[in-house]
Amino acid sequence: MSGLVMNLKGFARVDRDGMDTVDLNDSVRSALTIASHQLRDRITVVQQLGDVPKVKCMPSQINQVFLNMITNAAQAMGEEGTLTIRSQAKPNVVEVSFEDTGSGIADDVLPKIFDPFFTTKPVGEGTGLGLSIVHKIIQGHGGAIRVKSQVGKGTTFFVELPLAQTATAKAA
Ligand SMILES: Nc1ncnc2c1ncn2[C@@H]1O[C@H](COP(=O)(O)OP(=O)(O)OP(=O)(O)O)[C@@H](O)[C@H]1O
Ligand SMILES: [Mg+2]
Known part of the structure; x- marks a missing residue:
């Protein structure tokens, strides 16, 4: 229980909000802990987390982005499925992807x-705000989000965050 509270506190960054230098693999692990009740025995989670450089970002916002990705994936998988989360360093960016x-x-x-x-979920289940918030946060960080999907097979979201903050991201 105390471990969960520590994680929640770290997740929400209640005591020190704002920019920080962050290992995105830690953000992935935090989001997975928070989402664990949604995943439980139903979803197999595969973590392929690479050796990635730290990025400058607002960790509370990035945790929220990752949690939204995991929640959407879990909701798209029904009875069972596999969620594969990968991270890798690319030129000037770190990419974290969520494949369901x-x-x-x-x-x-x-x-x-x-x-x-916009939501395809029943009334009361989805507000349709998750991905619009995600998009705003990623934009504010000077990053990018892409999606690749095949009906009946699954979906992959790719989130890219820049290693160095751009002028626009600083302004945002
Ligand atoms: N991983 C996914 N697999 C299949 N469809 C998805 C996935 N992620 C998002 N979607 C589609 O995109 C729509 C919008 O997603 P978004 O997260 O913005 O809203 P929501 O999940 O419906 O509601 P909310 O996030 O506010 O609870 C979803 O209703 C769903 O149709
Ligand atoms: Mg959602």
Whole structure:
């Protein structure tokens, strides 16, 4: 219990919000701990976390992004599935990807998923705000988010965060 509280505190960064230099693998692990009740025995989680340099970011926001990715994946997988989370260093960025074996996203739906209030979930289940918030946060960090999906096979989201903060990200 105390471990969970420590993690929650670290997750929400209640005592020191703002920019920090962060190992994104730690953010992935935090988000997975918070999401563990949603994943339980239903979802197999595979972590392929590479040796990545620390990035300058707002950790509370990035944790929220990762939690949203995990929640969406879990909700897309129904009875069972596999969530594979990878991290790797690329030129100027660290990429963290979330691959699920869920329902996938139809081609006509794909362009709308980042719109505020767009949801395919039943009333009361989804607000449709998750990905629009994610998009804003990533934009504010000067990063990028991409999605690749195949109906019936699954979906992968790729999140890129820059190693050095750009002028626009600082302004944001
Ligand atoms: N991993 C995924 N697999 C399949 N569909 C997805 C996935 N992630 C997002 N989607 C689709 O994108 C839509 C928008 O996602 P978003 O996270 O913004 O809202 P939501 O999950 O419906 O509601 P909220 O996050 O506010 O609870 C979802 O309703 C779903 O149709
Ligand atoms: Mg969501």
